[in-house]
Amino acid sequence: MTVVLVYLLQFLVTFFPVTYASSEKYGGFSEPHLKDLRNRTKSLFYHGFNSYMAHGFPYDEVDPLTCEPASRDYEDIHNTWKNDAMGNFSLTLFDTLDAFVVLGDKQGFERNIQLIRDTYQDFDIDANVQVFETTIRVLGGLLSAHLYASDERRGYSIENYDGFLLRLAYDLGKRLVLASENKSGVPYPRTNLRYGPLKVPKSLQKEQCTAGITSLILEFGLLSRLTNDPIFELISRKTFLNMWSSKTVLGLLPMTVDARSNIFTDQITGVGASIDSFYEYALKYSILFDDEIFNDIWQESYKALLMHSQNSIGIFTNIHVSNAAAAREWIDALGAFFPGLLVLAGDLKNAFDFYTVYFKLWNTYGAIPERWDFSGFRWNYAYRDSKPYHPLDSLPGMSVEETKVALMNDAVLLEWYPLRPEFVESTYFLYRATKDPFFLRVGEAILQRFEKDFRAPCGFAGIDDIRVGTRQARMESFVLSETLKYLYLLFDPDNDLHTKNGAAIFSTEAHPFWFDDKLK
Template sequence: MHHVFISSSPASWSALTNYGFLTSWRLALVVFALLSLLAGTGAASKVFENAFDRWSSQYKMFTESDMLNTRKAAHDMFTFGYDNYMKYAYPLDELDPINCLGRGPDYANPSNININDVLGDYSLTLVDVLDTLAIMRNRSEFHRAVNLVIENVSFEKDITVQVFEATIRVLGSLLSAHLILTDPNRLLGDFRMEGYNNELLTMAHDLAARLLPAFENTRTGLPHPRVNLMYGVPWNTVNETCTAGAGSLLLEFGVLSRLLGDPTFEGLARRTNQRLWSLRDKDTGLLGTVVNIQTGEWQGLSSGLGAGVDSFYEYLLKAYILFGDENDYRMFNESHSLIWEHLRRGRVHCNAGIGDPPLYVNVHMRDGTTANTWIDALQASFPGVLILNGDLDEAICQHALYYSIWKKYGAIPERFNWHLKAPDVTFYPLRPEFAESTYLLYMSTRNPFYLHVGREIIASLNEHARVSCGYATVHDVHDKTLEDRMESFFLSETCKYLFLVRALLF
């Protein structure tokens, strides 16, 4: 979930606040062990002997000036990308930051789903950043952007989009901005706008209604992955969906239902989750990555925490936090236990210092055997999920793994082969997952290490990805060659989480 504001928390949060400040040496041992492991040097005793001294000199101090400078750097990063999007790309969906051009759907090539799944000719980047503008405290620009969206964005488009992407990027952002505008408690500040008459909520309702045909004419009740915003499900659509795509709708659909007083949307999302849950393997209890929506048969038998499955688990936990439905938490806890049993490799206790550091691998859903030797960039969100569940030590360990990869490459490659200790897929599209986990870990521990990590991420992005008009996708993390694309989530999420990695929310 990328947008909808969570204002309540489960009891697990008390575990975090009672945990206190982590001692630096424990975190130092984890980080330096993983760095040495990825460098191929092994966990030599000298590394551990000198870990505390190295930790103290490198990470102990983070002054108020450092904090303000880092916050400003994240703000400047966002402003540079946003201003150039508005100058060179708006009202198109995305900015091509190298050539300073706008990008919309690829109408000439309908099979180009990498573009067309996301871009819907509805000023995607502007819609996606609405809540980020508010978090950045830019009240005037937030109001201007809201007015531009209300006056110019329409979903009456002969365009086919992915249900999941339209939900998390567009529906979620419209709902978040509406909640910010109408929040009686003004948790983010006073963003009331004269003349606002719930237009963003009306637009969210319109978009969600256009997504509803995805749930029709499937024998399992699982939704089609794509719909045409004017004509419903295309005649030639595929009958397969990924677990994450179908099972990560509950937050946005649930908020919409509750704001409208109409249970339809939340009911469909919950029915989808229950149907996926019923299709788990009878022996392992695991979910696969791809399922046939007509037969219920699994087409992708790999089970992991990355692409294809990742946000299903995230949404179960966050839905419980937001709505308090015990069934969501029951499914998450059962999934968590099965993930620990079948996917986790390495020592039992993260900080034990004996054996290999823990790693969550991709396994065959039928028997739990290792399916391949890579993890992917989306899995970097899992430490944040662990934090929300109160699993602090495990979150620290998993974040340290991805930090060690970032330290080595200055980015997170899309796939990293943990056996070869090298990337399998080398591009990095400026994803937010690692930044989000860094933010959540700092907010739960107040350990200055995570402030340094945030600053390092910003420095790497400015060094390797900043170009003429924005920030470009890193094509290859080895040589830092670039691709001419700045996806909307870079501004709406990556910059937002980096801005929030600091001592106080405001």
């Protein structure tokens, strides 16, 4: 047993007499208390969004520290950290449209839709963008907003709405689907919105990931069914099924592919970055469109993870796809979504077991490190004098508590935290399933951290290094479209999305999707 896991298990034993039940209406929180939490979360959202509109719009983002508009890096085309998502198309506005519905702000919803009508006729923009990020943030935002604007059953339909959001989504979809015109059969990871994928430098078109290949099917499937143009769903479905057919005998898929040769460039798999939404969209597509084939894919792929990836304390580890040997003994921040997905799949036990690991990370660092090593074997302090380090020992010149901090800091492999939503997402889903007040307390702690430590002059700044607390000069659109949206929904038991009338599937960007015959 490694040092960190010993500390983790000791903590869990004393902290988690969780009951999964409560006799009180809102899991131990009074309605006035929940209302206060909702109002504070809503205030945070408007602080971020209004800061963007005042200082960032029509650019993609706003720098939360300087209040300067933030756009793509025109000098360095290889700065994918910025350029993959920033397409010079008011990213934050598109990504947050349906958040106003979640907050119950119909006027804000209609006002911002009118702003888009006045500003955008199409996406004829000379910008190289990542297909995956643009699909989940912009196309997904348009589709969800169109559903709310057009479906009178949801209570947010707009009088005399003519479907222009769907026409914009269709224009964008036609530009994104061109990325599938690759002789290898693997979609290009990036495309130019005006000129197509062949205008993107070849150096940006080599590495593709499993999530990027398979995670277009929900948005593309919905776009096809709403527009009666089957091409989007046909292409994305074929691509997904082709990828699934490449699984190993263990039922596992590697994370990365060479888009030029259609050859896997690694033999590692897990549930985090580069493969996360493959699992997510297998299950969610099967639910949204009642598809037995994709339900079977989810069942088979999850069974493979339980058999080969899950370790003895519930962590889904990174393993070799052919022999299930332990490969990389870390988990990443994106993997924190998986407990929430397991709630949707009905596996509460494994959802909670995996969630507790991320909770411990949050409780230790006040954030979720982008990557964290749970093995203990790489640490500078793990061995002394060729003897195993005992968990109750203290390092020279340190107390036991100081030793614990030193070891935990050394386990941080990637140190930043850009206010990602995945941990909040799983907190929300676990509360909805269990009504246990513990998850409300976690949400309240996250809210306090936003108010005290993450808030900035023009929005919210993430953390460059969680070990020392340095600020990150960026507020990505998912902070408003996902993180604060899930936090608000956690505190709003009577939200329309929690009723039978409001039943929906959340996209990987937290955009509510639904579909039935009345929408055809």
